[in-house]
Amino acid sequence: MLIILFVAILWYGGLFFQSFFLHRYAAHQVFTMSKTMERITFVLTWIFQGPSYLSAYGYGIMHRMHHAYTDTEKDPHSPSHDANLFAMMWKTKTIYQDINQQRIKVDQKFTKNVPQWKEFDLFASSRISRILWVSAYILFFSFFATTWWEWLLLPVTLAMAPIHGVIINWFGHIFGYVNYKVKNTSKNLFPFDFLMMGEGYHNNHHKHSSSPNFGVKWHEIDMTYLIIRVLDTLGFIKLKPIPVRSS
Template identity: 30%
Template sequence: MTATTPTSTLSRDWVTLWFMVAMHGLALLAFLPGNFSWAAVGVALLLHWVTGCLGITLGWHRLISHRSFQVPKWLEYFFVFCGTLACQHGPITWVGLHRHHHAFSDQSNDHHDSNKGFWWSHMGWMFRDVPAKREMGRFTRDIAEDPVYLFFEKYFLATQIVLGVVLYLLGGWPFVLWGIFVRLVVVYHCTWLVNSATHKFGYRTYETTDKSTNCWWVAVVTYGEGWHNNHHAFQYSARHGLQWWEIDITWMTIRLLEMVGLAKKVKLANTNAAE
């Protein structure tokens, strides 16, 4: 998309639009009488951590998209699986779009360019046929032929259905409504806040070429991803919270993996080079 192409002229992605409408609508059913239980809420919170932290933040983002550290292949595939359960499309598509964003952050061809407004960068871009969706091949050559990645790319929705069946057998419809629909909607918006809020609210420690900011409340709900200006300044760094007050739960998890010998070649920001 060029600077002269209005977003309104892009054709709608009706599949994504109606999928998101359905997900949000089904999540509301969890709040009807008879569908609430603290056990179901506990399942949702546990799966939020598994899919949002271990899957998206640690796995798909810091490990795979940026290769900030290395783990054994079996553990990498486990994190790929956890991310697949976040139902944010398959890992190849997600990684490709994220790398595309970093290549063109806040430029006219950035698919969630924050200059186009909060709604667009938060979720509006998903409902349009943005060119980035067709330009991911050159950003994913390292994973595009991996059979495990290809399996989850093809069957990411099927794995969610299997999880739903398991939850139903364990706790009936309350487990399904909270563990699938409520949890997914919350993880979606937490992830999207990194695209929207952390290009609008907060402070900037480093003068990057985009509008990325450090936003503490986004860091709280995304396990440390809210220190986004730090991340754009040092994309390769496994640690995003660079100051003592910038709590980064995902970095703590990576550090634990390193201490037990499962994470190696951990890359850290060279803040002296940026001063």
């Protein structure tokens, strides 16, 4: 039971910081936060993503490129131009690393105000950091796994962030329903997004990319947005004025 709880905490904790910090803050900047709060969130993202930690700088730029080039050959991840999900994941990893390590030149329109903490990212993305996290996870499973099938969940914990990414960037462009006709294949995966905390409303997001709330219809409850509202009320962050949605 402890293993299931552990995996659930990593799933939703890592997913929250990927959605809250990397996606809605770093890429779309739908709210602001102090430099101190930003640094705290960097560390929390590392804690919950563990060995699959993603840099806000690399993620933010790559996601902006995805919106600019959705479903074209320049899209960093698109089922329309990748043979299978593993090919897409490998391509995404390569582009992300090239951006994050600044091996390629990126148009300034994609880098504007994207948060970057070079020293921390260098550590959090290092082989030493990832090995320490992998060792800690294996040790936890060694102590608390009670059945053989629980060990099958270990690879999920080690690749949590890429798994979250492929659910949206592959399946979210193939399966689901649409509320808006947009010039790409984005879809909403679930009528109520219990699995991806609002990220599954991908068609809504592509239509209203500057909105902090990915839900549109009454049943499309965006759990990440609700938490953002609480953090805004408590003064930890400050939501920008919510833009009026077009039909």
